[in-house]
Amino acid sequence: MELADTQTRQTSRLPINGVFVAIGYDPEVELAKKLGVELTSEGYIKHDSKHRTNVQGIYAAGDVEGGYKQIVIAAGKGAEAAMTIFEDLMNPYWKKEKAG
Numbered sequence: 001m002e003l004a005d006t007q008t009r010q011t012s013r014l015p016i017n018g019v020f021v022a023i024g025y026d027p028e029v030e031l032a033k034k035l036g037v038e039l040t041s042e043g044y045i046k047h048d049s050k051h052r053t054n055v056q057g058i059y060a061a062g063d064v065e066g067g068y069k070q071i072v073i074a075a076g077k078g079a080e081a082a083m084t085i086f087e088d089l090m091n092p093y094w095k096k097e098k099a100g
Contacts, residue, residue: 020062020078027064042066051081056094059085 001016019031027044029037037053037060038046044066051059061081062074 027066029064032058032060032064040066050084051077052084052088 001014001019002011003014004011029039029043029045032045032053033039035055035058037055037058040046045053045060045064047053047060047065051061051065053060059081061078065077067073
């Protein structure tokens with residue numbers, strides 16, 4: 001990921017494995033849309049009860065899912081999504097779907 005310092009205009013690179021986007025009150029879903037993630041009619045990320053989206057390997061958590069706009073709820077949803085990601089990495093559900 002390339003980072004830009006808005007004060008000095010200098011850029012630097014940071015190796016990352018994931019991104020959590022948190023900007024303002026409206027759901028920030030532009031990245032999700034660019035990746036082909038489905039949205040609800042209200043503009044939130046469509047997901048199942050395990051925070052999975054229609055794009056394999058992309059999960060939703062927090063205010064982008066809709067519902068209450070509170071940091072404690074967003075943090076809890078992030079923890080739920082992290083547990084699903086861990087479970088999916090240990091037992092990939094997409095491999096089971098192809099086998100059956």
